[in-house]
Amino acid sequence: MSDPTIAERHDTIDLSLRYLGLGHPTEVDADDQGRIKLDALATALDQVPEGAPIIVCLQAGNVHSGAFDSFEPAIELARRRGAWVHVDGAFGLWAAASPSLAPLAAGLSGADSWATDAHKTLNVPYDCGIAIVADPRAMRSTFGVHTDYLISDETGVGDPSEKVPELSRRARGVPVWAALRSLGRAGVVDLVDRLVRNARSIAEGLNAIEGAEVLNDVVYTQVCVAFESDERTREVTQRIIADGATWMSGSRWRGRDIVRVSVSNWTTDDDDVRLSIEAVQRAAAR
Numbered sequence: 001m002s003d004p005t006i007a008e009r010h011d012t013i014d015l016s017l018r019y020l021g022l023g024h025p026t027e028v029d030a031d032d033q034g035r036i037k038l039d040a041l042a043t044a045l046d047q048v049p050e051g052a053p054i055i056v057c058l059q060a061g062n063v064h065s066g067a068f069d070s071f072e073p074a075i076e077l078a079r080r081r082g083a084w085v086h087v088d089g090a091f092g093l094w095a096a097a098s099p100s101l102a103p104l105a106a107g108l109s110g111a112d113s114w115a116t117d118a119h120k121t122l123n124v125p126y127d128c129g130i131a132i133v134a135d136p137r138a139m140r141s142t143f144g145v146h147t148d149y150l151i152s153d154e155t156g157v158g159d160p161s162e163k164v165p166e167l168s169r170r171a172r173g174v175p176v177w178a179a180l181r182s183l184g185r186a187g188v189v190d191l192v193d194r195l196v197r198n199a200r201s202i203a204e205g206l207n208a209i210e211g212a213e214v215l216n217d218v219v220y221t222q223v224c225v226a227f228e229s230d231e232r233t234r235e236v237t238q239r240i241i242a243d244g245a246t247w248m249s250g251s252r253w254r255g256r257d258i259v260r261v262s263v264s265n266w267t268t269d270d271d272d273v274r275l276s277i278e279a280v281q282r283a284a285a286r
Contacts (some may be wrong), residue, residue, distance in 0.1 A: 008245065010032040010063050010088055025057070026112020032254070034062035034219055036069045038077065045081045054083035060108060064253040064260060065215075066199075066222030068092060072107030085111040089178065091120040092220055097185070098192045104219060110140075121192065122183075123266045124175040139163055177278065191266055195221045199263040200272050205277035206261075209284050223261035232258040239283035246276040 017025055029040035036058065048054055056078040058069040071087070078085045087093070087108050093116040096105035107113070112135065116164040118128040133139040136158075139242075144162040146152060152159060161167060183191060203218040206225045211232070215224045227233045237250040237259050251260040259280070 008036075008062060009057065009059070011249055013057055013088065025212070033065045033067040034059070035067045036074060038070065038073050041074060042077050045077060045083070048081065052083055056080070056083045056085045057088050057250075058085065058108075058111070059092070060087050060089035060095065060105060060114075061220055062222070063090070064222060064224050064251065064258070066092065066218065067216070067218035068095070068219070070107075071105070071110065075107060075110045084113070087111045089112045089116045091117060091262075094121045094188070094192050095220060098189045098196075100193060101196065101220070118176045118179070120264050121195070122176060122179040122188075123264070124179050128172050128176050129177070143248050148259070148264040195263050195266075198268050199223055199261065201270075201273045202261055202263065202276055205273070206280055209277075209281055211284060212280070215253065215256070221263045223263075224251075224253050224258045225261070225280075226258050233257040233259060236280070236283045240279055243279050243283060245279040246272075248276070248280070 007027065009025070010026075013025060017023060026044055028044050029037045031037055041056070045056075046053065056074070058071060058074055059069050060071075062068075075085050089108070093105070093108075093114055095101040096108065112133070114132045116130050116132075118124045118130055119126050122128075140162045143165055144159075145167070146161075150161065150167075180188065199221045200218050203214045203223045203225075206212050206223065207214045211227045212225050213227070215226055216222065227236055234250060236258055237248070237257075240246065240248050240259065248259050248261050251258050253260075261276075
């Protein structure tokens with residue numbers, strides 16, 4: 001079993017490495033919120049043979065705690081070894097849009113690539129992931145393909161075949177564009193800020209329930225709550241799901257079973273927050 005102080009990355013990191021045939025990642029120790037420890041990162045980088053290629057994966061929004069890595073010093077350490085820095089920002093990357101939350105994302109612009117999910121925050125359909133690469137040459141040299149029978153771009157806008165591995169795909173960008181066009185910058189900021197406020201209100205309400213303990217610092221949209229024992233937490237989780245008033249999934253974080261709350265629905269309002277807290281209260285009633 002993995003050490004709970006280390007295994008704080010999302011499983012898609014391992015999946016991507018398997019796709020590429022690169023094997024298991026080098027795990028770097030994390031703190032009690034899932035943030036990468038800078039001294040552990042420095043040690044791990046020092047152990048890589050000189051000249052070997054390195055990819056450092058950082059997080060904008062831990063999947064359980066919502067925590068953000070310290071991007072500026074972590075990226076500086078990676079740069080000293082010539083590493084490529086990727087930021088997994090499935091939901092947390094959107095914090096950069098909000099002036100009040102931007103400090104969480106400070107320094108992440110210094111990375112080489114970023115990934116986020118539009119379906120989590122913008123509430124567009126699934127299959128609308130976004131990958132961003134700072135150097136267009138790196139993207140083109142990886143994905144670019146040109147054949148005589150495909151029409152190439154002559155407008156200077158950019159050839160879609162140079163940006164993704166698929167040659168045939170639906171226009172995933174249309175619903176993302178539509179959501180951004182509808183919301184505008186101010187609307188995105190309001191949406192993100194509202195999701196975070198709701199998460200903090202839920203955490204406050206859950207902490208007041210007898211036997212419940214919020215385990216993470218609620219800096220973004222994630223809340224992890226546990227009860228007196230793993231068995232009790234699993235029991236409460238099952239009752240919440242059976243109740244049907246709200247959806248909170250069970251998970252496991254830092255060696256404990258938890259009820260995991262991820263606030264991402266744009267329609268969630270104060271009444272929904274209250275109803276969610278009441279649902280947990282009912283589930284926790286002995």
